[in-house]
Amino acid sequence: MPLIELKELEKSYGAVKALRGLNLNVPKGSLFGLLGPNGSGKTTTLRIICTLLAPDSGQVQVVGLNALKKAREVRRAIGYVAQDVAIDKILTGRELLKLQGDLYHLSPVYRDQRIEELISRLVMSDWIDRRCGSYSGGMRRRIDLASGLLHQPQLLILDEPTVGLDIESRSTIWQLLLELKNKGTTILLSSHYLEEIEALADQMAIIDEGRVIAEGSPKNLKEKLGGDRVTLRVREFSDENEAKKISKLLETIEGVRQVVINQLQGFSLNLVVDDESVLKCIREKLASADLKIFALSQSRPSLDDVYLQATGRTLMDAELELVGQRDMKLESKNAMR
Amino acid sequence: MTISTSAVSSLASEKSSFSDLMQETFALTRRLFLQLARRPSTLVAGILQPLIWLVLFGALFSNAPEGLLPGGMSYGRFLGAGVIVFTAFSGALNAGLPVMFDREFGFLNRLLVAPLCSRNSIVFASVIYITTISLLQSLAIMGTASLLGYGWPGPAGLILVCFTLLLLVFAVTALSLGLAFALPGHIELIAVIFVANLPLLFASTALAPLSFMPSWLAWLAAINPLTFAIEPIRAAYAGPLDLDIVLIHAPYGDVRGFDCLIVLTLLTIGLFLLIGPLLNRKLA
Numbered sequence: 243m244p245l246i247e248l249k250e251l252e253k254s255y256g257a258v259k260a261l262r263g264l265n266l267n268v269p270k271g272s273l274f275g276l277l278g279p280n281g282s283g284k285t286t287t288l289r290i291i292c293t294l295l296a297p298d299s300g301q302v303q304v305v306g307l308n309a310l311k312k313a314r315e316v317r318r319a320i321g322y323v324a325q326d327v328a329i330d331k332i333l334t335g336r337e338l339l340k341l342q343g344d345l346y347h348l349s350p351v352y353r354d355q356r357i358e359e360l361i362s363r364l365v366m367s368d369w370i371d372r373r374c375g376s377y378s379g380g381m382r383r384r385i386d387l388a389s390g391l392l393h394q395p396q397l398l399i400l401d402e403p404t405v406g407l408d409i410e411s412r413s414t415i416w417q418l419l420l421e422l423k424n425k426g427t428t429i430l431l432s433s434h435y436l437e438e439i440e441a442l443a444d445q446m447a448i449i450d451e452g453r454v455i456a457e458g459s460p461k462n463l464k465e466k467l468g469g470d471r472v473t474l475r476v477r478e479f480s481d482e483n484e485a486k487k488i489s490k491l492l493e494t495i496e497g498v499r500q501v502v503i504n505q506l507q508g509f510s511l512n513l514v515v516d517d518e519s520v521l522k523c524i525r526e527k528l529a530s531a532d533l534k535i536f537a538l539s540q541s542r543p544s545l546d547d548v549y550l551q552a553t554g555r556t557l558m559d560a561e562l563e564l565v566g567q568r569d570m571k572l573e574s575k576n577a578m579r
Numbered sequence: 580m581t582i583s584t585s586a587v588s589s590l591a592s593e594k595s596s597f598s599d600l601m602q603e604t605f606a607l608t609r610r611l612f613l614q615l616a617r618r619p620s621t622l623v624a625g626i627l628q629p630l631i632w633l634v635l636f637g638a639l640f641s642n643a644p645e646g647l648l649p650g651g652m653s654y655g656r657f658l659g660a661g662v663i664v665f666t667a668f669s670g671a672l673n674a675g676l677p678v679m680f681d682r683e684f685g686f687l688n689r690l691l692v693a694p695l696c697s698r699n700s701i702v703f704a705s706v707i708y709i710t711t712i713s714l715l716q717s718l719a720i721m722g723t724a725s726l727l728g729y730g731w732p733g734p735a736g737l738i739l740v741c742f743t744l745l746l747l748v749f750a751v752t753a754l755s756l757g758l759a760f761a762l763p764g765h766i767e768l769i770a771v772i773f774v775a776n777l778p779l780l781f782a783s784t785a786l787a788p789l790s791f792m793p794s795w796l797a798w799l800a801a802i803n804p805l806t807f808a809i810e811p812i813r814a815a816y817a818g819p820l821d822l823d824i825v826l827i828h829a830p831y832g833d834v835r836g837f838d839c840l841i842v843l844t845l846l847t848i849g850l851f852l853l854i855g856p857l858l859n860r861k862l863a
């Protein structure tokens with residue numbers, strides 16, 4: 243049974259369509275990665291699941307309840323770690339956690355015990371009694387993660403949890419997430435980092451322009467793509483003519499697909515081959531045309547390839563396309579209650 | 580038998596949801612007091628400002644001819660009631676600021692994802708906090724006024740003073756919270772607070788009796804809620820408590836002490852009813 247079930251979600255902010263018929267199923271017990279570039283609708287989706295935002299239309303089922311009707315029960319089951327950490331700068335970290343515990347109606351004894359556990363688990367004891375205003379980004383994230391976990395939710399939702407963090411904070415958070423998953427917590431996290439999804443997620447969905455366009459385990463998605471990615475050079479820096487000649491040659495070989503000339507990499511050639519045996523044909527063909535192989539590398543399809551296949555552009559390009567287009571000030575003004 | 584068991588269990592769940600409400604309200608209130616303890620400047624300013632009024636205005640009129648004011652009161656004693664009310668009023672007018680900052684910085688979202696028993700606890704916490712602060716500030720002013728020789732109300736008078744201030748603080752807090760949710764940002768809220776403050780003070784009987792005013796101002800002062808709080812308190816300072824005597828000779832008729840309290844009560848209820856739907860919408 244899925245722990246989260248979203249059906250045909252639509253959400254607009256004025257003229258901007260943020261979600262256009264989004265469907266998503268998050269299985270119980272999974273560590274689910276929601277991968278998509280900036281502006282694809284990740285935050286909007288997560289805010290709807292957390293009952294902070296109502297969709298214009300569609301169904302939201304969380305922990306078996308209709309989140310639009312049973313908001314309070316859903317809130318109790320969820321721990322939410324938002325993208326922009328809003329903390330009270332004047333309170334200390336410990337005071338903030340206590341407040342959080344009281345808002346979830348934990349008994350004082352249990353609350354303080356949980357706070358101690360999380361302080362030691364997230365290595366916060368050195369600074370937990372300092373005011374939050376003095377915290378670094380990594381510290382803020384940890385405090386926020388701790389407040390999301392205080393009431394031991396069965397479902398943890400994190401919006402881009404490691405953006406802009408130092409490596410140490412990032413790996414602390416990654417380890418904790420894997421540990422939680424092993425103990426049975428269902429985790430949904432959004433990210434625009436491929437390596438984060440790759441390192442953590444056992445299930446994932448690719449979200450693009452407010453829709454889920456691919457869904458499954460990272461392994462399956464990559465396997466479904468099929469073939470191996472090959473980069474080929476006949477000399478360190480080739481030229482356009484030579485590259486075109488080789489490209490034509492390669493396209494005649496059975497089992498070779500998607501030959502692309504990569505001008506930025508000294509006119510190297512990127513292609514997809516169905517299996518090992520095709521490589522042998524390539525070597526023979528090049529040899530018979532009197533061409534030497536300067537370098538040839540081969541790799542399994544990556545998530546980037548999955549994204550490219552699904553959207554027709556790389557994640558990096560999608561990211562660059564949207565960056566700078568968003569007016570974050572206006573958006574936070576709009577999002578104000 | 581079954582009926583009584585279910586009655587007991589429903590009672591138990593009611594009790595636990597009441598204790599949940601207490602827990603969250605207490606936690607939110609404690610947060611406001613912690614903020615205050617670490618940034619006491621607003622509290623200090625809230626006491627200093629009326630204190631300066633009291634000392635400066637008291638001095639300004641200290642040589643006024645005897646018998647100038649109704650009932651032969653000294654100006655300092657007359658002014659005391661006005662400044663006490665002004666203190667409570669301007670304190671309560673700030674009630675919306677913490678809420679506005681929580682809206683702007685997104686801290687409110689943290690409260691809204693939590694399974695709060697009732698989102699009214701956010702409002703309750705503000706009311707408890709600002710009421711405590713305003714009453715404390717007013718008591719500090721009352722103490723200073725008495726040291727300056729401007730008198731101290733009797734026990735019954737003291738109760739009347741506190742009750743009147745409470746009504747006023749509730750009404751103004753409701754107004755300020757409503758503004759905090761209706762206005763787009765803290766700049767606008769501060770502007771409204773700034774603009775509302777002094778005119779309401781001058782267009783009331785805080786500094787001068789109605790009989791000193793031109794008729795247009797007397798009209799304004801006679802419908803200004805501050806006047807309805809000032810006059811009962813002034814009466815409590817003046818002598819034995821009697822709410823049945825006329826306290827305001829308004830252009831539209833005489834207003835007794837009781838009438839003042841009734842007007843303030845109605846105003847408070849009316850304002851809470853008015854902002855209720857707004858808060859429900861914003862906190863839904």
Ligand SMILES: Nc1ncnc2c1ncn2[C@@H]1O[C@H](COP(=O)(O)OP(=O)(O)O)[C@@H](O)[C@H]1O
Pocket residue numbers: 255258259260278279280281282283284285286287568569572573574576577
């Ligand atoms: N409060 C808002 N007001 C106006 N537009 C918004 C607001 N929030 C998000 N958007 C727009 O909706 C789209 C999806 O945004 P978002 O859900 O934040 O995506 P992501 O989290 O994947 O970056 C973007 O085009 C963004 O500019």
Ligand SMILES: [Mg+2]
Pocket residue numbers: 281284285286325401402
């Ligand atoms: Mg986002």
